[in-house]
Amino acid sequence: MGKRNRAALLPTHLPQLQNLIKRDPKSYEAEFLQQYRHFQSTLSIFVMKPDEDAKELAELITFISQVSVCYPKETAQFPQHIVDLLQEHCLVLNPELRRSLVQALILLRNRNVLDNTKLLPLFFTLFKCKDKALRELLYNHIVTDIKNANAKAKNNKLNKTLQSFMFTILESAKTGSSDENAVAAKKSVDICVDLYQKNIWNDSKTVNVIAEACFSPVTKISVTAVKFFLNTNEDKEESEDDDDDEADLKKMQMAQVHTKKTKAKARKIDLAKKKIKRKGKSQKAESFNFSALHLLNDPQGFAEKLYSRLASKEDRWEVRIMKMNLVSRVIGIHQLTILGFYPLLIKYLQPSQRDVTMVLVCTAQATHSLVPPDVLEPVLKAIANNFVTDRTSNEVMAVGINGIREICSRQPLAIDTALLQDLTQYKNHREKSVMMAARSLITLFREINPEMLMKKDRGKSATVRLKDGSVKVVHYGETSDGLVGLQGVELLDENAAEEKEDDGWDEWEVDEDSDSDDSDGWINVPSDNEDEFDIDMGDEDDKEKPTAEEDGKPKRRIGKRQLRKLQDLEKDEPLTEEQQKKLVEEMEIRRAEQQKKQEAVLKMATTRILTPADFAKLEELRQAKEDGTTTTKKRSAATDEKDDGQVDEYAILGPRKKMKQDYEARMASIQEGREGREKFGSKKGNKDRGSTTNREKARNKNFQMVSQKNSVLWKSKRSLFDKQKSLRAAITKQKKRKH
Incomplete structure (x- = not known):
């Protein structure tokens, strides 16, 4: 059925x-x-x-x-x-x-x-x-x-x-x-x-489909496409997730140390370890967003079309600043020329402008070596006139100088000598942020073109390089030969030869009976009649001391004022024919030396593969050659610039002093600190205490431990009157508790 x-x-x-x-x-x-x-x-x-x-x-x-x-x-x-x-x-x-x-x-x-x-x-x-x-x-x-x-x-x-x-x-x-x-x-x-x-789709066709979406009349579509090209937070988010997982694992391990170990807790720790290990193995494929900008079929047309949309002012400000950022990135990466973009930026270079630091970032990103200095000069003057004045606050002044520094690091020819020397006067400003911004500008031009600085701002190493003729000023339109990063590569061979010579003494034996001057004991020093020691105790900003004359006469100590007078006299005197011939010969010798160095660099670049360790060693040797024994790392234009040409907004803002909090901010921080904390006050009557009271402990004690106490002995010896009195008191207490 x-x-x-x-x-x-x-x-x-x-x-x-x-x-x-x-x-x-x-x-x-x-x-x-x-x-x-x-x-x-x-x-x-x-x-x-x-x-x-x-x-x-x-x-x-x-x-x-x-x-x-x-x-x-x-x-x-x-x-x-x-x-x-x-x-x-x-x-x-x-x-x-x-x-x-x-x-x-x-x-x-x-x-x-x-x-x-x-x-x-x-x-x-x-x-x-x-x-x-x-x-x-x-x-x-x-x-x-x-x-x-x-x-x-x-x-x-x-x-x-x-x-x-x-x-x-x-x-x-x-x-x-x-x-x-x-x-x-x-x-x-x-x-x-x-x-x-x-x-999965990392080809140029995908990138150009997304690039076409940047011109969509629908705001959501265009914003999504623009964010794709500007997005750089993925790696940070992934690292933050990894840090959170590691923090949870450490927290669980510490909890297991101070608590009872169980199989369930051990199983949770094993699962957390496997999760972190799995995340490390199956890591998400790296998405270098700057490669998407390189895959554009027509970057010039893309940037011009996006700039025309930007100039029409159809979108709201948040969308326009994003498109402005994208246009500047494309201009900087592909070294495009859109001359109308810079006058558009000048309109927004006001301290009262919303997101003005982002506008400065866009200005710096859109600057490269092929932008005409005549186009950038009004931009720098607008920043200097609007930001670096006595009428603005210290933070605004620091932002303006930092913005000028970022632009000059990409196109040093955009600034003239008068404006640069005017900005460097803020190196002794009372506000630390302004002082550091001005000094960073001085440090930049010490490296790229120290001639534009005043003599007192050039520093020792820049002065030495100016005298040696090793400072090479790149003119507009001049292209480098690609060997700029290999300058001084012959120092690696010299250093390797020195290390090899040092290793050659390992098999030698020391003769203990040798009467050498280099043995332990007294060292011969010149007497008072002989040459004095020439010890340089000066800073970078000090002038170089005069060297000894070639005829063997003792050195004379000359004051700074006398040295300046002598230098001025030498400048005013006209050069003779012999001196002119000598200068021409020196210039020819120097050019021949530079040609030999260039050939040596080219030979090494074509015959030897340099590792990252070699480049680090080369930078160290260059620094040691310039400054003697100093090992401080100097600021370079490439340190602040990322691989994709992006400028960090914090490089424009600079170090900022923490502002004093008002009453509302202080009370908000106080209330935030009280969250999750038990209420302040007496703990009387709190049941969640760590231990029992002495009276409770006495009740639970063994009778043999308290049998000889006075209170216990007095109870057994009480009279009838005392017993009645204590009983009445107990009854009265119970009646009061009911009310």
């Missing part, structure tokens, strides 16, 4: 029939065909009114998609029926039915019944539907499916088809005014960005 009832229920109870078909498909083929014919008839009726709710049709589609693998011939046209239904009536279908149809297609795709080249374009068009849950389902499936398709090898056919389809969706969002097209284009851009960051 039970079997008959179950057979009668099979046509209506689809989950039970599905289970039986998966176990034995041949035995239940008739029941399946009956349900499939029922699906076809229901579908033909539903197409007439597609906006109605069809719960029975959704159940049938789910059932057939689950068991279609068992009957591939009978269900060959089933996926096409669902695809046609979604293509024709996707916007008017019931949300539950539409989600069931999409889930059925995803199931068929996971079982390789459907081809993704036909399915994924349909899913992109379904983004037009106003169903947030459906969009999330489609988004996750598309990303996962493309990732799996490119897991073993690049599926170029699928990638090109989808990228072209996304491009058409973006174009439709530009021409059409419907919100559905805008949502589909936004989701398409999100998928491109996600796949690029996962290192």
Whole structure:
């Protein structure tokens, strides 16, 4: 009887029939065909009114998609029926039915019944539907499916088809005014960005599809595309997540030290260790965002088009500052020339301007060696006139000088000598931030062009380099030969030869009977009649001391004023023909030496591979040659500039002094510190105390321990009157407690 009832229920109870078909498909083929014919008839009726709710049709589609693998011939046209239904009536279908149809297609795709080249374009068009849950389902499936398709090898056919389809969706969002097209284009851009960051679609076509989205009239689409090119926080977020995991692991390990060790706690620690190890192995592919800027097909056209949108002032300020940042990055990386961009920046270079530090960052990023100095000179004068004045605050002055320094580090010819020397006068300012900004500007020009500084600001090493002629001032339009970083590379060979000579003394023996002057004992020093010691105790800012004359006469100590007078006299005297010939010969000798050094550098660059350790050693030897024994690392123009040409905003702001808090800020910090802390006051009556009181301890003591106490002995010797008196007191106390 039970079997008959179950057979009668099979046509209506689809989950039970599905289970039986998966176990034995041949035995239940008739029941399946009956349900499939029922699906076809229901579908033909539903197409007439597609906006109605069809719960029975959704159940049938789910059932057939689950068991279609068992009957591939009978269900060959089933996926096409669902695809046609979604293509024709996707916007008017019931949300539950539409989600069931999409889930059925995803199931068929996971079982390789459907081809993704036909399915994924349909899913992109379904983004037009106003169903947030459906969009999330489609988004996750598309990303996962493309990732799996490119897991073993690049599926170029699928990638090109989808990228072209996304491009058409973006174009439709530009021409059409419907919100559905805008949502589909936004989701398409999100998928491109996600796949690029996962290192799946990292080719130039993907980057240019996203670049085209920067010009979309829909603000959300353009902001997403611009953020893709400007995004640099991913590595920080990943490092923060790693730090959080390590902190949790350390916290668990410390807790296990001070508490009881259990198997559950040990299991949690093992799981945390495996999680950190797994994260280290399967690390997310590095996404260098600057490479996306390098993959642009037409960076000049891209920057000009984005600049024209920026000049039209159609967007709000937050979007405009992002586009301004992107234009400056593209100009700096590709060394483009857009002369109208700099006058646009001058309008916003005011201390009262919102996000003015970001405008200064954009100005510095858009500066490179091929920008004409005449274009940048008004920008620097505007910064100096608006920021570095006595009418502004100290923070504004420091920001202005730091901004000028960042611009001059990329184009030193943009500033004239008068303005530079005027800004360097702030090196003795009472405010530390202004003083440090001015000194950083001095340090920069000591390295790139010390002639523009005043003599007292040049420093010892820059003065020596000026006298040697080793300071090479790059003129506008002059290109370097690519060997700038290898200057002084001959020092590596000299250092290696010296180390080799030092190693050669290892096999020698010391003669203890030798009467050498270098042995332990007294050292011969010159007498008072001989030459004096020449000990240089001066700083970098001090002038160089005069050297000994060539005829062997003793040195004379000359004061600074006398030395300046002699130098001025020498300058005023006209040069004779012999002196002019001597200068020409010296210049020719110096040029020959420079030519030899250049040939040596070129030879080493073509015959030897330098490691990072060699470059570090080369920098150390250069520093030792310039400053003797000083090992302080000087500021260079490349230290503040990242690989992608980005300028850090904190380099413009500089070190800032912590402002004094007002009453509201102090009270807010006090209340924040009190969060999670128990209330201040007496702990009397608190049950959560660490131990019991002395009275409670006395009650729990063994009687033999307290039997000889006076209080216990007095109780046994009490009279009847004392017992009555204590009993009345106890009763009175109990009555008072009730009230």
